[in-house]
Amino acid sequence: MKQIMIIEDDCSTREELALLLKNEGYCPLPVMDFTDIRRLAEQERPDLILLDIGIPGRDGFSVCADLQKTMDVPVIFVTGRDSGLDEVRALSLGGDDYITKPYSVPVLLARIKSVLRRKAGASEPDMVVAGGLRLNLAKGTVSSAAGTAALTRNELRILACLMEHAGEIVSRADLIEVLWDSKIYIDDNTLSVNVTRLRGKLAELGLPELIKTRRGMGYQL
Amino acid sequence: MTIREFLSDRLGRLIFQTVFTLTAAVFLRLTGTEDGIILLLLLFLGFCWAGMQGYDFIRQRARLEELEAIMEGLDKKYLFAECIPKARGIYERRLAELSARAGRAMIGEVSDARAAQREYREYVESWVHEMKAPITAAGLICRKAAPDIRGKLAQELAQIEAHVERALFYARLESPEKDFLASRADLAEIVAQALNGHRVLLMQSGMKVETENLSQTVYTDSKWVSFMLGQLLQNAVRYRAVEPVLTISARQLGKQVRLTVHDNGIGIPSHELPRVFDRGFTGSNGRARGGATGMGLYLCRRLADCLEIELGITSEAGKGTTAVLTFPARSGYGEFSQESAESMEAEGEE
Numbered sequence: 001m002k003q004i005m006i007i008e009d010d011c012s013t014r015e016e017l018a019l020l021l022k023n024e025g026y027c028p029l030p031v032m033d034f035t036d037i038r039r040l041a042e043q044e045r046p047d048l049i050l051l052d053i054g055i056p057g058r059d060g061f062s063v064c065a066d067l068q069k070t071m072d073v074p075v076i077f078v079t080g081r082d083s084g085l086d087e088v089r090a091l092s093l094g095g096d097d098y099i100t101k102p103y104s105v106p107v108l109l110a111r112i113k114s115v116l117r118r119k120a121g122a123s124e125p126d127m128v129v130a131g132g133l134r135l136n137l138a139k140g141t142v143s144s145a146a147g148t149a150a151l152t153r154n155e156l157r158i159l160a161c162l163m164e165h166a167g168e169i170v171s172r173a174d175l176i177e178v179l180w181d182s183k184i185y186i187d188d189n190t191l192s193v194n195v196t197r198l199r200g201k202l203a204e205l206g207l208p209e210l211i212k213t214r215r216g217m218g219y220q221l
Numbered sequence: 222m223t224i225r226e227f228l229s230d231r232l233g234r235l236i237f238q239t240v241f242t243l244t245a246a247v248f249l250r251l252t253g254t255e256d257g258i259i260l261l262l263l264l265f266l267g268f269c270w271a272g273m274q275g276y277d278f279i280r281q282r283a284r285l286e287e288l289e290a291i292m293e294g295l296d297k298k299y300l301f302a303e304c305i306p307k308a309r310g311i312y313e314r315r316l317a318e319l320s321a322r323a324g325r326a327m328i329g330e331v332s333d334a335r336a337a338q339r340e341y342r343e344y345v346e347s348w349v350h351e352m353k354a355p356i357t358a359a360g361l362i363c364r365k366a367a368p369d370i371r372g373k374l375a376q377e378l379a380q381i382e383a384h385v386e387r388a389l390f391y392a393r394l395e396s397p398e399k400d401f402l403a404s405r406a407d408l409a410e411i412v413a414q415a416l417n418g419h420r421v422l423l424m425q426s427g428m429k430v431e432t433e434n435l436s437q438t439v440y441t442d443s444k445w446v447s448f449m450l451g452q453l454l455q456n457a458v459r460y461r462a463v464e465p466v467l468t469i470s471a472r473q474l475g476k477q478v479r480l481t482v483h484d485n486g487i488g489i490p491s492h493e494l495p496r497v498f499d500r501g502f503t504g505s506n507g508r509a510r511g512g513a514t515g516m517g518l519y520l521c522r523r524l525a526d527c528l529e530i531e532l533g534i535t536s537e538a539g540k541g542t543t544a545v546l547t548f549p550a551r552s553g554y555g556e557f558s559q560e561s562a563e564s565m566e567a568e569g570e571e
Binding site: 010012013016017020054080081086088098101102103104105107144173176177180181183185187188189 | 303349350351352353354355356357358361362364378382388402409413416417420421424427428429431432
């Protein structure tokens with residue numbers, strides 16, 4: 001299980017975030033004491049750190065710089081301060097991503113997933129495998145035992161999102177939010193159209209019933 | 222100061238001196254002085270007096286011109302009293318001292334007001350950042366609520382966020398140079414930021430978003446532009462009609478980049494169009510629907526001025542509204558490299 005360290009001073013956000021990450025199948029490590037974060041990180045060896053810039057005592061930037069000195073751990077900055085300078089500083093200090101509060105939950109999860117995947121192995125090709133399908137993110141193709149089909153940008157992102165959450169129900173709203181984060185602005189109707197097309201292509205690959213509609217809840221692979 | 226003004230200023234003294242001199246002449250005449258001598262004396266006195274007045278006039282006028290030149294050259298006019306050369310006469314010196322004291326009191330007041338304003342700005346900024354924490358927490362807690370409640374809460378939270386954001390930018394406007402960070406930015410990124418910031422609002426209103434040709438490079442502060450776009454998006458949602466569609470497109474206009482945000486909403490009556498950028502102006506639509514603050518477009522205009530973006534709004538009642546942002550020409554270095562790259566590409570294609 002991937003461990004995610006949560007460095008966040010707001011108590012209710014920290015608790016809710018921990019709960020959320022736990023439900024998503026991660027092992028959250030909420031930090032209460034900000035005095036020696038480096039020692040704590042070295043002890044626990046998390047796979048990812050969610051770091052609030054505005055923690056009391058010292059600012060998140062110096063914490064990050066400190067961490068990067070001894071460890072190669074991906075850091076996602078989370079901040080309530082929405083200024084361009086902060087973003088530049090955060091990314092130049094070795095942060096892997098930068099999210100401003102208040103964030104959308106599906107987008108946060110998608111970012112966490114992508115940072116973890118990026119760190120897992122840059123050499124690994126961008127492949128997602130689930131439900132008898134192999135999705136090649138770089139080429140935009142999906143293949144099964146029966147053959148290969150090319151996907152449009154929208155279909156690719158929808159299928160990738162569903163495959164990453166294989167077995168779970170992904171609500172339409174969450175799906176739309178994640179797509180928006182990838183600059184695909186589709187509305188409810190367009191989503192239906194795209195899913196229908198996607199089903200058609202999967203049917204050609206011999207998997208017609210792969211994407212199930214859960215009425216009133218969303219889609220499920 | 223003209224000679225006429227100078228003399229009319231001294232009219233009382235002039236009359237008094239004339240009366241006094243004439244009385245003296247009458248007295249001399251009565252005591253038996255010859256007419257010739259009296260005439261000579263009068264001429265002499267008159268000559269002396271005219272000479273003195275002339276000298277005073279020239280001196281005063283020169284002094285005034287000097288002071289006016291100093292005033293003209295001053296950037297902060299209220300520092301005038303500190304900058305004038307030392308006065309000669311005791312009377313003028315005292316006057317200068319008094320005005321210097323008044324000036325110093327004024328400077329004190331000004332710097333107090335500045336400090337207060339800065340403190341207030343800092344407070345608003347930190348307040349905004351602190352507000353983000355509970356909004357985030359509420360958003361996370363909201364996930365556990367029933368779907369219908371979740372949607373409504375998310376919408377309310379989005380409203381709070383929008384108001385908080387406006388407060389932040391209003392505070393920042395007071396000293397724009399402090400936050401302004403112009404850099405090379407991709408218009409598509411900026412639009413994505415704005416759309417993502419208003420995703421709840423846009424999705425729940427059923428707004429269809431179409432983007433077109435947004436991969437343009439602009440040199441500007443992306444946060445500010447994204448805030449401005451956010452205001453336009455909020456307006457598009459608030460004044461939407463049935464089947465709302467929002468079209469965001471860009472195109473290159475010579476060295477400038479023009480971004481167009483078009484909606485098919487209820488539009489703005491033509492007689493209200495000239496006032497939409499006024500502070501606090503809500504218009505008939507705003508009053509009819511409620512919730513309008515009259516701040517969004519006002520802030521947009523102020524920010525656009527700082528960023529040297531031309532901002533224009535056209536609208537047809539019942540058909541929709543179009544906002545056009547024209548970004549200034551690219552700055553020196555970037556422009557060169559960009560264009561040379563483009564021309565090289567073009568050559569390669571041939």
